[in-house]
Amino acid sequence: MVNAAKAFTSVIDDIQKGYKKSIHPDLFDVYIKNYLKTLAIFGNPKKDEPYFELVTDFKANLTRFAAHKAYHATKQLKSIKTKDKALFKKQASGVVKKYNRYQAAEHHASVARSRTAKQFIQFQEEKELYPNLEWLATSSANPRELHKKYVGTILPQGDPFWIDNQPGSLWGCKCDWRTTNKAVTKSPGNLVTPATGLEGNPAVTGEIFTDNHPYFNVKKNKDIEKFIKELDKDKK
Numbered sequence: 001m002v003n004a005a006k007a008f009t010s011v012i013d014d015i016q017k018g019y020k021k022s023i024h025p026d027l028f029d030v031y032i033k034n035y036l037k038t039l040a041i042f043g044n045p046k047k048d049e050p051y052f053e054l055v056t057d058f059k060a061n062l063t064r065f066a067a068h069k070a071y072h073a074t075k076q077l078k079s080i081k082t083k084d085k086a087l088f089k090k091q092a093s094g095v096v097k098k099y100n101r102y103q104a105a106e107h108h109a110s111v112a113r114s115r116t117a118k119q120f121i122q123f124q125e126e127k128e129l130y131p132n133l134e135w136l137a138t139s140s141a142n143p144r145e146l147h148k149k150y151v152g153t154i155l156p157q158g159d160p161f162w163i164d165n166q167p168g169s170l171w172g173c174k175c176d177w178r179t180t181n182k183a184v185t186k187s188p189g190n191l192v193t194p195a196t197g198l199e200g201n202p203a204v205t206g207e208i209f210t211d212n213h214p215y216f217n218v219k220k221n222k223d224i225e226k227f228i229k230e231l232d233k234d235k236k
Helices: 004-016 025-042 052-078 085-125 222-235
Strands: 132-136 154-156 176-180
Touching: 004 025, 004 052, 004 085, 025 052, 025 085, 052 085, 052 222, 085 176
Parallel strands: none
Antiparallel strands: 132 154, 132 176
16 A cells, blocks of 8 residues: 655655656555555445446546546646755645645545445436435535535436536535435426536546546546556456
8 A cells, every 4th residue: 555645755856856758657556555545435346246347447538537637647747847945845745736736625525426426326226216306405514506506306216417517516415315206396407516527427427527627628638548558457
């Protein structure tokens, strides 16, 4: 298991010494291991077992996400130009802390969307007895106004509303949903725009984070593509 504190110290030291590559592997290692923990709700499904394909897709998506994040973090660390060692370490530590703050939000979002995806698949298995889905209030002590607009909405499981709107589609969302046989309500329509990078139903798309996320704004970057290919080779 990677010791995150030691890894970040090592990364800062390497970059201060003139690290050349676009992605520091220790950054990726810390990020991806944190993200993969968010899939714990699925256990470790084997081939031909439920959720295996979905978890495989999620792992691939999170690997790309971690690689792109490590690329951005490495690039920002390398952009620090001061030759003063103490000042460099101070500024570099600030960069690391910034990306770690992002990491906390990303971890929560991945947990929420993994849970939503598993629930959605389970809901479909209950469809004959409980054909509808109901949006439940958030468990947050300080609920935001946006998703409150959906609380009490009851629509058929196959309604297009559930493709664009699910718990976990906003950063920090703690809303929930459940199956029900209660009467359908009027659809509120898509009143809330999902957060950038959290669009779509993950059970359908196979994505925790979509290509709209800012980390993915360097599509077809050869260094990132090569890094991911090397990871794939190591798995074989």
